[in-house]
Amino acid sequence: MSAEALAPGTGPGPGPRALARQRRRRSAARFWQQYRTHRAGLVGLAALVLFALLALTAPLTAGSGVSGVTDAPGAPLEAPSGHFPLGTDRFGRDLLGLLVWGSRVSLLVGLLAAVLSVAIGAVVGITAGHFKGTYATVVMRVTDWFLVMPTLVLAIALATVMSRSLGTVVLAIGVTSWPTTARLVRAQTLAVESRPYIERATALGGGHWHVMTRHVLPNVMPLVLAQTTLMVSSSILSEATLAFLGLGDPTVVSWGGLLQDAREAGAVSAGDWWYLLPPGIAIALVALAFTLCGRAVESVLNPRLGANR
Amino acid sequence: MSTQEHDGTEALRTPGPSSPIRRLASAAAVLALGAGLAGPLGPAPARAEAAPAGRTLTVAVAQSVDSLSPFLAVRLVSTSILRLTYEYLTDYDPGDAHPVPGLATSWKPSADKLTWTYTIRSDATWSDGQKVTANDAAWTFDKMMTDQGAATANGSFVSNFREVSAPSPTRLVIKLKKPQATMTALDVPIVPEHIWKNVKDFSKFNNNSTFPVVGDGPFTLTDYKPDSYVRLKANKSFWRGAPKFDQLVFKYYKDQDAAVAALRKGEVSFVAGSPSLTPAQAASLKGDKNIRVNDAPGRRFYAIATNPGARAKNGQKFGDGAPSLLDERVRHALFLAVDRKAIVDKVFQGHAVEGQGYIPPRFSTYFWKPDGSQALGYDPTKAGQLLDQAGYKKNSDGRRVGKDGKPLNYRVLCHATDPNDKAVGQYLKEWWGKLGIGMTLDCLDNVTDPWLAGKYDLAFDGWSVNPDPDFVLSIHTCGALPATPKDTGATDNFICDKTYDDLYAKQLAEYDPTRRADLVKQTESRLYDLGYMNVMAYPNAVEAYRTDQIKSIETMPKAAGNIYGQDGYWSWWSAVPTASGPSSGGSSSTGLVIGIAAAVVVAAGAGLLIARRRGATADDRE
Numbered sequence: 035m036s037a038e039a040l041a042p043g044t045g046p047g048p049g050p051r052a053l054a055r056q057r058r059r060r061s062a063a064r065f066w067q068q069y070r071t072h073r074a075g076l077v078g079l080a081a082l083v084l085f086a087l088l089a090l091t092a093p094l095t096a097g098s099g100v101s102g103v104t105d106a107p108g109a110p111l112e113a114p115s116g117h118f119p120l121g122t123d124r125f126g127r128d129l130l131g132l133l134v135w136g137s138r139v140s141l142l143v144g145l146l147a148a149v150l151s152v153a154i155g156a157v158v159g160i161t162a163g164h165f166k167g168t169y170a171t172v173v174m175r176v177t178d179w180f181l182v183m184p185t186l187v188l189a190i191a192l193a194t195v196m197s198r199s200l201g202t203v204v205l206a207i208g209v210t211s212w213p214t215t216a217r218l219v220r221a222q223t224l225a226v227e228s229r230p231y232i233e234r235a236t237a238l239g240g241g242h243w244h245v246m247t248r249h250v251l252p253n254v255m256p257l258v259l260a261q262t263t264l265m266v267s268s269s270i271l272s273e274a275t276l277a278f279l280g281l282g283d284p285t286v287v288s289w290g291g292l293l294q295d296a297r298e299a300g301a302v303s304a305g306d307w308w309y310l311l312p313p314g315i316a317i318a319l320v321a322l323a324f325t326l327c328g329r330a331v332e333s334v335l336n337p338r339l340g341a342n343r
Numbered sequence: 344m345s346t347q348e349h350d351g352t353e354a355l356r357t358p359g360p361s362s363p364i365r366r367l368a369s370a371a372a373v374l375a376l377g378a379g380l381a382g383p384l385g386p387a388p389a390r391a392e393a394a395p396a397g398r399t400l401t402v403a404v405a406q407s408v409d410s411l412s413p414f415l416a417v418r419l420v421s422t423s424i425l426r427l428t429y430e431y432l433t434d435y436d437p438g439d440a441h442p443v444p445g446l447a448t449s450w451k452p453s454a455d456k457l458t459w460t461y462t463i464r465s466d467a468t469w470s471d472g473q474k475v476t477a478n479d480a481a482w483t484f485d486k487m488m489t490d491q492g493a494a495t496a497n498g499s500f501v502s503n504f505r506e507v508s509a510p511s512p513t514r515l516v517i518k519l520k521k522p523q524a525t526m527t528a529l530d531v532p533i534v535p536e537h538i539w540k541n542v543k544d545f546s547k548f549n550n551n552s553t554f555p556v557v558g559d560g561p562f563t564l565t566d567y568k569p570d571s572y573v574r575l576k577a578n579k580s581f582w583r584g585a586p587k588f589d590q591l592v593f594k595y596y597k598d599q600d601a602a603v604a605a606l607r608k609g610e611v612s613f614v615a616g617s618p619s620l621t622p623a624q625a626a627s628l629k630g631d632k633n634i635r636v637n638d639a640p641g642r643r644f645y646a647i648a649t650n651p652g653a654r655a656k657n658g659q660k661f662g663d664g665a666p667s668l669l670d671e672r673v674r675h676a677l678f679l680a681v682d683r684k685a686i687v688d689k690v691f692q693g694h695a696v697e698g699q700g701y702i703p704p705r706f707s708t709y710f711w712k713p714d715g716s717q718a719l720g721y722d723p724t725k726a727g728q729l730l731d732q733a734g735y736k737k738n739s740d741g742r743r744v745g746k747d748g749k750p751l752n753y754r755v756l757c758h759a760t761d762p763n764d765k766a767v768g769q770y771l772k773e774w775w776g777k778l779g780i781g782m783t784l785d786c787l788d789n790v791t792d793p794w795l796a797g798k799y800d801l802a803f804d805g806w807s808v809n810p811d812p813d814f815v816l817s818i819h820t821c822g823a824l825p826a827t828p829k830d831t832g833a834t835d836n837f838i839c840d841k842t843y844d845d846l847y848a849k850q851l852a853e854y855d856p857t858r859r860a861d862l863v864k865q866t867e868s869r870l871y872d873l874g875y876m877n878v879m880a881y882p883n884a885v886e887a888y889r890t891d892q893i894k895s896i897e898t899m900p901k902a903a904g905n906i907y908g909q910d911g912y913w914s915w916w917s918a919v920p921t922a923s924g925p926s927s928g929g930s931s932s933t934g935l936v937i938g939i940a941a942a943v944v945v946a947a948g949a950g951l952l953i954a955r956r957r958g959a960t961a962d963d964r965e
């Protein structure tokens with residue numbers, strides 16, 4: 035794989051860009067072939083596609099009016115019925131609609147936070163692995179500090195001091211959950227940089243930027259991708275946790291926010307299960323789906339993990 | 344088995360926000376175990392200590408005690424406890440709240456209205472055996488007049504006192520600067536001079552160093568652990584008669600659902616809720632055989648307060664309230680767009696009364712409501728017209744634009760701990776959105792800081808009203824403003840209006856009850872017209888107790904009244920224990936248990952998967 039990453043020299047036949055395109059197509063096909071062999075991964079992928087469709091089509095199916103409280107169609111806390119398949123919430127809103135609508139926020143925040151977290155982790159990991167020396171020591175000590183800090187406590191602290199909005203939640207999760215990625219990426223970077231072709235590239239005049247972006251990054255990319263997929267599930271859980279603890283924007287509908295609403299309305303002691311279970315199960319399912327996908331991607335991209343666990 | 348079960352219940356009760364996410368997996372597994380075990384077994388036999396050497400009344404509370412010093416405490420839970428430990432000069436009748444003898448058996452103003460003479464009873468003793476005398480009362484008032492630290496909580500009662508003296512152990516004489524109508528409603532705990540004279544700094548002393556605390560009320564404070572419990576012992580020699588329960592314990596349940604579960608199990612006898620049980624909880628408790636839900640008109644009002652431009656007594660302005668709110672038409676327009684009936688029906692689900700004037704209808708003497716033309720009923724069209732008149736026209740996006748050309752957007756301060764604030768906030772956002780006004784709901788755990796700094800536009804506000812309305816009226820006078828922006832004043836939201844102040848002063852000086860009531864109503868009317876305090880509802884007190892532990896308990900007012908947070912010690916003093924031992928409750932809904940167990944199993948499964956995956960990759964990755 036590392037050899038492929040080296041750009042081939044120019045020659046007769048198709049140009050370098052076309053070659054690269056071909057190669058990418060081939061490797062994508064190979065990837066899909068191997069991915070298909072992971073049944074759990076396929077199930078996860080199917081679930082994800084389903085959830086993504088649900089979230090994207092929510093304006094058509096549920097409609098943006100579903101979160102409005104002033105024109106809520108039902109009475110507060112109605113049990114499931116033909117009219118409201120999942121009952122109503124404390125405002126009399128349709129819970130099925132809210133569940134569908136809430137998937138948008140949960141997925142969006144989960145994805146953005148995961149991307150932010152992995153981006154920070156990758157930059158820190160690659161630079162620390164590449165530059166070594168004092169810089170690496172300092173950066174890795176900072177990473178260690180973040181690693182030992184309980185993530186949730188840090189996120190709560192951040193979410194408390196900043197204004198309550200979706201951006202804050204994304205930031206709070208992203209900024210606190212990157213250290214694992216940084217450690218992983220740094221280890222991979224060290225492994226890549228110890229290979230002889232990096233030495234050759236340096237000897238041929240490749241600078242820091244060239245080595246990091248052209249040689250190290252493509253090699254750690256599979257790891258980063260797999261890590262992102264896995265991170266999404268924990269980010270969704272974090273988002274739900276923060277919203278449940280009342281640190282999200284109370285006017286935005288999300289799954290964790292629904293749970294928080296249910297708790298505040300006293301649905302737990304009143305036994306209104308339809309208010310509590312669906313968002314909880316939805317969170318668990320999406321997290322599970324991302325985890326299944328992440329594992330499958332990981333084992334395809336990293337043959338050393340062994341086949342088809 | 345028993346230990347596992349214990350773990351299970353413990354885990355259920357701990358609202359684990361402090362544990363990192365990754366540990367949730369194992370916690371969920373423990374929970375699943377606990378739920379699985381607890382389900383078929385029914386409620387845990389946690390009533391082992393229920394047959395102790397006395398009958399104990401346990402009350403579930405959520406509010407933290409701010410101080411046990413009567414000179415500092417202002418929170419409802421603390422003042423309620425202090426009311427049980429220290430007797431006041433006068434009490435309020437549980438029936439109709441007229442003043443009845445407390446420490447004072449009789450009282451009389453002089454002809455010039457400036458001197459009040461109280462006769463102090465001779466049959467009251469402190470819990471250390473010493474007699475309660477007029478000297479104790481005189482010393483307490485004198486301390487509050489001379490020591491700034493001792494005036495923190497109740498200083499407003501004595502600010503008009505010129506001199507307090509005790510010519511004899513049974514006679515207390517108070518000389519006033521100006522006539523004061525609240526002299527039979529001095530809600531000041533009288534403390535024993537022989538104990539309190541040793542206190543050095545009244546602004547720091549919290550009265551929690553030595554137990555039992557020497558007092559003369561129906562109960563004696565014997566033990567206190569912050570955010571855990573407050574324990575009181577019955578005062579058998581209380582002059583009005585000994586309480587029927589031997590012990591009274593205020594136990595902390597930060598989570599209201601946990602408190603309700605404890606009531607179902609019989610671990611507590613009474614749940615007050617903070618501030619009251621939710622409609623769903625009340626409805627589900629009503630079905631239980633041994634539980635009685637008390638749903639009574641409350642003594643609170645629930646309002647939106649407007650920032651009228653925060654300022655101090657020295658004239659200095661501070662804070663950053665929206666300038667557009669200084670226009671009365673805008674304030675009225677905002678309130679005209681609030682459908683109070685919907686709030687009562689939807690958010691409180693009938694457990695409240697629609698808001699009118701400032702003082703709740705429960706205090707019928709002082710209750711005032713606006714009539715026809717003065718009333719700001721729900722009328723969005725008129726609200727829009729008012730805003731147009733005031734010059735806040737809609738722009739092309741349908742948003743109202745301020746004088747500076749920017750769209751109007753108000754920050755509304757809300758208590759993150761109060762579910763009603765958040766719920767009502769969502770309604771306000773939509774109602775005002777239709778008017779073309781944006782709104783940001785700032786839900787904070789600590790609203791005090793921005794509030795005192797005047798850094799808000801609108802805020803959710805509410806006060807418990809006493810039988811005498813003087814205090815809740817006084818917090819809107821110019822005199823209550825902070826001395827400088829750095830100080831803390833008694834003011835609620837910086838209202839300062841000349842007309843209001845004049846009316847307030849008049850009612851305070853009026854000794855004739857009918858004429859005073861009339862003046863109080865005029866004061867309320869003025870406050871209503873100003874539009875700085877818009878009362879949306881008077882929430883009911885929704886509370887519940889176990890009838891197999893408490894046979895009877897007095898509400899205040901007797902007909903339909905609350906139990907927790909009364910203006911007096913009547914409820915706990917009058918509570919009669921049920922003769923037979925309490926039967927164990929435990930009719931929990933099986934469906935919910937199964938549901939929760941299922942959810943937990945699913946969550947645990949997902950958690951375990953993640954945990955396993957993480958474990959695996961940690962080994963496998965390089």
